[in-house]
Amino acid sequence: IQMSSLEVSEEVRQYLKTPTFDNWQWEDAEIMVLLQLMYTDLDFITTFNIEPEVLREFLFEVYRRYNHIPFHNFKHCFCVTQMMYGLIWLTDLRSRMDSVDLLIMLTSAVCHDLDHTGYNNAYQINARTELALRYNDISPLENHHCAVAFEILEKTECNIFRNVPSEQYKRIREGIIKCILATDMSRHNEILVKFKSLLPTFDFSSKDHRDVLMMILIKVSDISNEARPMEVAEPWLDCLLQEFYNQSDVEKLEGLPVTPFMDRDKVTKPSSQTGFIRFVLLPLFMELANLFPCLELHIIDPVRKALGYYTEMEKALERAKSCSSS
Ligand SMILES: COc1ccc(NC(=O)[C@H](C)Nc2nc3c(cnn3-c3ccccc3C)c(=O)[nH]2)cc1
Numbered sequence: 001i002q003m004s005s006l007e008v009s010e011e012v013r014q015y016l017k018t019p020t021f022d023n024w025q026w027e028d029a030e031i032m033v034l035l036q037l038m039y040t041d042l043d044f045i046t047t048f049n050i051e052p053e054v055l056r057e058f059l060f061e062v063y064r065r066y067n068h069i070p071f072h073n074f075k076h077c078f079c080v081t082q083m084m085y086g087l088i089w090l091t092d093l094r095s096r097m098d099s100v101d102l103l104i105m106l107t108s109a110v111c112h113d114l115d116h117t118g119y120n121n122a123y124q125i126n127a128r129t130e131l132a133l134r135y136n137d138i139s140p141l142e143n144h145h146c147a148v149a150f151e152i153l154e155k156t157e158c159n160i161f162r163n164v165p166s167e168q169y170k171r172i173r174e175g176i177i178k179c180i181l182a183t184d185m186s187r188h189n190e191i192l193v194k195f196k197s198l199l200p201t202f203d204f205s206s207k208d209h210r211d212v213l214m215m216i217l218i219k220v221s222d223i224s225n226e227a228r229p230m231e232v233a234e235p236w237l238d239c240l241l242q243e244f245y246n247q248s249d250v251e252k253l254e255g256l257p258v259t260p261f262m263d264r265d266k267v268t269k270p271s272s273q274t275g276f277i278r279f280v281l282l283p284l285f286m287e288l289a290n291l292f293p294c295l296e297l298h299i300i301d302p303v304r305k306a307l308g309y310y311t312e313m314e315k316a317l318e319r320a321k322s323c324s325s326s
């Protein structure tokens with residue numbers, strides 16, 4: 001289906017700004033148009049003099065550089081970008097941050113997992129892959145995603161920033177590097193602690209404060225599946241576990257260390273989620289809600305519901321296990 005941006009109804013344009021958007025209902029060709037629409041509706045086309053044809057070429061090259069793997073694929077890129085887009089509207093961020101920062105956030109989300117191979121940093125480092133060697137074990141995946149993003153932007157026909165002044169381009173490049181590198185979950189606590197320390201006197205006129213907020217926003221967008229309706233979120237967990245199980249199977253075959261929460265013989269859906277939601281997701285979202293209270297209703301409530309759902313599922317599994325063993 002060729003959906004030109006003109007054909008997107010006002011209803012879909014509004015729905016696209018909400019965290020309940022269901023990615024599973026849309027084909028890739030339609031998603032390409034929805035991504036263009038985000039750049040248009042945030043006025044990036046006019047503000048940064050982006051030629052629509054260049055934006056289409058950029059998004060097509062991004063589409064080609066995501067791999068066909070269960071989780072870290074083009075649909076994940078769209079989900080993260082759509083959540084970032086929803087957060088920008090939900091928190092009315094346009095009134096607090098300038099367009100350059102918003103352009104950095106949206107473009108970082110689009111590019112943040114480019115050419116992901118389905119094997120995480122622990123695997124890259126343990127298996128001494130080319131990426132681990134090239135990046136000296138320092139966030140090998142995230143460094144690669146970012147390098148691929150700028151390989152694409154080096155192509156004139158894909159360079160959506162080709163009409164911005166060089167000073168602004170330098171700021172955009174610095175911001176995208178910071179945001180994409182911030183998605184390395186091994187830095188989760190470092191970034192959260194820094195954000196927590198700024199909260200009591202958060203100052204939108206401070207570049208340092210805005211930089212940490214942008215890192216928090218891409219982190220939240222990246223791992224926010226459970227903030228979506230259950231029928232949208234649950235299939236994503238199946239995809240994630242498929243990718244994790246594939247990695248742990250390969251690790252066992254190659255005699256490499258196996259990450260416990262990836263081992264199909266150890267992890268169950270509910271057990272992986274209850275821990276993740278309680279110890280990673282909720283603390284992160286609650287810190288952000290300190291700055292934007294409206295997120296309590298739109299993001300935190302759905303996550304608490306998901307926690308309840310997986311806790312019940314965990315108990316049911318326990319009961320079933322105790323029955324079968326007794
Ligand atoms: C601190 O580093 C961590 C912490 C937790 C996890 N993942 C988990 O605990 C488990 C497997 N669950 C989980 N992990 C998730 C989700 C969304 N993204 N995501 C994910 C995917 C790839 C890499 C890291 C994470 C957190 C999700 O809904 N659940 C992975 C890395």
Ligand SMILES: [Zn+2]
Pocket residue numbers: 076080112113183222
């Ligand atoms: Zn991601």
